[in-house]
Amino acid sequence: MENIxxxxxxxxxxxxxxxxxxxxxxxxxxxxxxxYVVKYQxxxxxxxxxxxxxxxxxxxxxxxxxxxxxxxxxxxxxxYTQAGTxxxxxxxxxxxxxxxxxQLLNQIDDEALEASLQDPAMCMQQKEDGERIMVSCxxxxxxxxxxxxxxxxxxxxxxxxxxxxPCHEVVLDGELVGAQFRxxxxxxxxxxxxxxxxxxxxxxxxxxxxxxxxxPALSLVEGWFEQDDKRKHFKRIKLENGExxxxxxxxxRSSPGRPNSGGAQxxxxxxxxxxxxxDRVSDLRRSISLALLDERxxxxxxGNVTVPVNKIIPAVGDLVEVRYLYxxxxxxxxxxxxxxxxTDIALHECTLSQIHRIKTKTSIFADDE
Numbered sequence: 001m002e003n004i005x006x007x008x009x010x011x012x013x014x015x016x017x018x019x020x021x022x023x024x025x026x027x028x029x030x031x032x033x034x035x036y037v038v039k040y041q042x043x044x045x046x047x048x049x050x051x052x053x054x055x056x057x058x059x060x061x062x063x064x065x066x067x068x069x070x071x072x073x074x075x076x077x078x079x080y081t082q083a084g085t086x087x088x089x090x091x092x093x094x095x096x097x098x099x100x101x102x103q104l105l106n107q108i109d110d111e112a113l114e115a116s117l118q119d120p121a122m123c124m125q126q127k128e129d130g131e132r133i134m135v136s137c138x139x140x141x142x143x144x145x146x147x148x149x150x151x152x153x154x155x156x157x158x159x160x161x162x163x164x165x166p167c168h169e170v171v172l173d174g175e176l177v178g179a180q181f182r183x184x185x186x187x188x189x190x191x192x193x194x195x196x197x198x199x200x201x202x203x204x205x206x207x208x209x210x211x212x213x214x215x216p217a218l219s220l221v222e223g224w225f226e227q228d229d230k231r232k233h234f235k236r237i238k239l240e241n242g243e244x245x246x247x248x249x250x251x252x253r254s255s256p257g258r259p260n261s262g263g264a265q266x267x268x269x270x271x272x273x274x275x276x277x278x279d280r281v282s283d284l285r286r287s288i289s290l291a292l293l294d295e296r297x298x299x300x301x302x303g304n305v306t307v308p309v310n311k312i313i314p315a316v317g318d319l320v321e322v323r324y325l326y327x328x329x330x331x332x333x334x335x336x337x338x339x340x341x342x343t344d345i346a347l348h349e350c351t352l353s354q355i356h357r358i359k360t361k362t363s364i365f366a367d368d369e
């Protein structure tokens with residue numbers, strides 16, 4: 001008897017053209033090994049496309065359909081245009097490009113940490129544990145942007161605080177921690193662009209502008225410049241179980257994006273965290289399986305993590321932030337803790353290369369001695 005299921009399984013194609021970049025992304029729900037997966041192909045339009053499959057193992061048809069819908073929505077949020085679908089109704093995600101892109105930081109090791117603590121040209125600040133956003137306000141129009149450059153909503157209390165600022169135009173960079181916007185940079189004020197100014201000058205300007213402003217929804221991030229101050233606050237932040245610190249070259253202009261290595265803005269984290277892909281959701285307990293992409297773009301399992309009772313259980317294909325102590329060589333994350341969902345990270349960034357603390361077999365045996 002002819003299998004008619006395959007005839008109604010959905011597929012979709014997307015494309016994205018930005019400057020010299022011209023990409024396409026295709027996906028299809030397919031039946032394999034008594035289950036279903038979403039097969040996908042992506043790359044430059046007209047060139048050989050890179051294949052992939054989600055999830056890593058076949059699932060029931062309803063789960064595969066949900067995975068397909070999430071992947072379609074993800075393409076739209078990343079600026080792709082849908083070229084066409086078959087039989088599947090895909091919900092339109094109303095997100096748009098903001099025109100704002102933050103300067104992103106590279107992580108440093110202990111040696112670079114010591115050099116930054118000693119360097120008088122490096123300002124140190126506490127690393128805030130929230131979501132990186134930029135906010136633009138012109139007259140009475142407030143717009144927020146995530147680190148991918150897409151608009152996102154803001155708590156009303158933050159909007160009200162921004163509108164209360166004594167200016168007709170401002171562009172601020174910072175971290176949204178709960179319902180509080182923590183500002184650590186100002187790129188424009190009343191039509192004056194400061195992007196070409198060194199960070200030390202921008203820090204002085206936003207300090208003077210915001211230091212007299214009182215609001216529980218908006219506050220500024222303090223900076224330290226002298227070596228003794230940096231070491232004192234570094235020790236304090238670590239004792240208080242802070243996430244880490246950042247260093248910014250006081251002479252460097254604001255440069256959007258992330259350099260391949262090094263750069264004028266750096267971060268040092270006391271604890272490690274990694275953005276993972278949810279590969280499977282347990283039917284028996286509050287637990288999810290985690291995966292990261294290897295150098296070929298193929299998902300590699302990195303263990304399981306418990307979902308706390310105060311958090312919503314994510315779905316297959318969602319991105320989540322996980323804190324961990326280290327990863328066993330070619331194995332799982334050790335002592336993983338689920339921090340929450342991530343909506344400001346691109347799927348292709350969820351790679352094994354994020355892992356910096358790896359425990360080799362030799363070091364594992366050494367711990368037993």
